[in-house]
Amino acid sequence: MITVTNLWKAFGPQDLFTGANLHVGARERVALVGPNGSGKTTLFEMLSGADAPDRGEIRVIKQAVVGYLRQDAGVDPGRTLLEEVLSGAGDVTEAARKLAVLEAELADSDDADPEERNRLIAEHAELHDRFASLEGYTIEYEAKAILSGLGFREEEFGKPVGDISGGQIMRVALAKLLFSGPDLLLLDEPTNHLDLDAVEWLERFLASYRGSVFFISHDRELINHIATRVVEIDRGDLVSFKGDYDVYLTQRALIESQAEAAERNRARQAAQAQEFIDRFRAKATKARQVQSRIKALERIGGPEPSRPARKTMGLTFPAPPRAGKVLIELAGVSFGYGETPLYAGVDLALERSQKVAIVGPNGAGKTTLLKLLAGVLEPDEGTRTVGHNAEVAYFTQHQDEALVATNRALEEITAVLPAGSGVRPGDLLGRFLFSGDDTNKRVGVLSGGERQRLALAKLLAAPRNALLLDEPTNHLDIASREVLEQALLDYQGAVVLITHDRHLIRSVANRIIEVRDGKVTAHEGTYADYLARREQAELTAGRTAAAPPPKTKQPGGERDDAPAGERSPSTQTAAERRKASAAARESLRRLQHSVGRIERELEAASADLAAITARLSDPDVYASGADVAQLVEDYERQAEKVRRLEAAWEEAAGRLEAETAPA
Secondary structure (H helix, E strand, O other): OEEEEEEEEEEOOEEEEEEEEEEEOOOOEEEEEOOOOOOHHHHHHHHHOOOOOOEEEEEEOOOOOEEEEOOOOOOOOOOEHHHHHHHHHOHHHHHHHHHHHHHHHHHOOOOOOHHHHHHHHHHHHHHHHHHHHOOOOOHHHHHHHHHHHOOOOHHHOOOEHHHOOHHHHHHHHHHHHHHHOOOEEEEEOOOOOOOHHHHHHHHHHHHOOOOEEEEEOOOHHHHHHHOOEEEEEEOOEEEEEEOOHHHHHHHHHHHHHHHHHHHHHHHHHHHHHHHHHHHHOOOHHHHHHHHHHHHHHHHHOOOOOOOOOOOOOOOOOOOOOOOOOEEEEEEEEEEEEOOEEEEEEEEEEEEOOOEEEEEOOOOOOHHHHHHHHHOOOOOOEEEEEEOOOOOEEEEOOOHHHHOOOOOEHHHHHHHHOOOOOOOOHHHHHHOOOOOHHHHHOEHHHOOHHHHHHHHHHHHOOOOOOEEEEEOOOOOOOHHHHHHHHHHHHHOOOEEEEEOOOHHHHHHHOOEEEEEEOOEEEEEEOOHHHHHHHHHHHHHHHHHHHHOOOOOEEEOOEEEOOOOHHHOOOOOOOHHHHHHHHHHHHHHHHHHHHHHHHHHHHHHHHHHHHHHHHHHHOOHHHHHOOOOHHHHHHHHHHHHHHHHHHHHHHHHHHHHHHHHHOOO
16 A cells, blocks of 8 residues: 655654655554654654655555545535545545536526426436446444544534534544545544544554554554554664554564673673683784784674654652642532533542542533532532642643743743742753753743643742642644653542543543533443443433333233333334443443453453563573563562453453343
């Protein structure tokens, strides 16, 4: 599908690609990774034809249709959401338009010449057959299904594109691209602006997509669930690793350790040869051996250029001041925008030991709830109480927009440092990858990732014991997200987090707050616990909907008092039976998806365990001076992960078998 040969590309003084090569085959799902600024989007621009290489060749199969999702999607603001998505159908949409025109002409042709009317009827029949062959009668259903999957409600389908937000426009552009069904999908950060439900839907869509998918993402779970290969931009080259992101990390670590072991071995041989030369250079009887060592030393060569260290943030939150057990409490809180109520009677408390993730669909009110906790919004009813000695920091998803464009980065930090804090502004900026001249850059010339890092640096300027974070990972690459993850785990205060990064939620949260349909529901435990409970509730609901309900005996005969969704099939209406059947199918589909996901995770974990076992069985590993104790620790940790996944698979597979067993 794609062939890249000897690719060279520079951006200003920086060489992004220096002789890179790559091949992406049909039906492959390839994730492109690398730090911010390494050239990921530039490569996609060249693959789409929007940019050209300085040297080398990029070839995409001539007959293939390429669909590219840019970060700045172009849409027609005059169309409705559904019309914009349907416009991606090309021939089908044009055929539908012509068919509508013909039908209007036929409606006005009662008094027309019979021969002319017969011609219109014949043309209509021909176009009707063509429209049907293009599956034109199902495209609207498919377009609506994609819009629904990406989080739009049916009442929004007729809304003009010009009336929706920038994040919604990106979702419409993604829906249009997916609907058009190109042979090659180029997706640059497709999960931006998606809620967790939509991300899971997109995973399922891409996993079954009948074409090649090449995507850029900082979402580890998305890569793990979709990718069959990971391509890393590394020092101007494109390095390919077969498998998902976890396998890529294992393979990359193994390659780096092997390279380090080879360099140590080379250095040892070189030192031995040099020692022999220095010792016996003056002895005529050793002249031949000395010359032999000199030639050997030339063959061995000098030390390999050291691999540049990967730059990551040095993020550590300062120790917060001691506070009471409850930091923030909402009691009987109601809130709405204008005539639209959002919450009613919300009771919620944040304690100092809690790491909370707020989840729910887009538009449900997650950010509003966070603003109520932060005190940015005042409740219409009820109270917000701040606990003893509570110090709250609120980080918005557009926090970088609060930076002053004309200020230098150093000025932004200096302005918020408390008097006598002892923190040097340059040192704090250095932990966020600003060094040298970077500290004097104007905010207006910083990239999105740089602005986000500067905003996070300002958050650390003073200690706080409650961090309220709305999408803090925006514009951060995977390595920086991992640093933030560890910092939040080590942080001694309370955290309330909104993010679509499921890996971050899984790693950090010990409490989940779900916002859905105007309700705020707290779930104690991890994200995995929350998903398991939600899945079990859906299965129970599916079984209840599908099971024949009991009937109650009444004087004068038998009457069915069960609710519509629980009445027996014989007394349900056709619509109710269809709804119950659809619920059961959806429940079964979710369970099948869960089993498949666990199987993929188990396969990857087993492969990692096999790789570690092979290393422990290799005598060369011990001879090379490798850290055997660390290998043994890795083996035990990976073996435990495999055991947990096997137990989870057995449980899920057992439930699936019970669901699909004949009645």
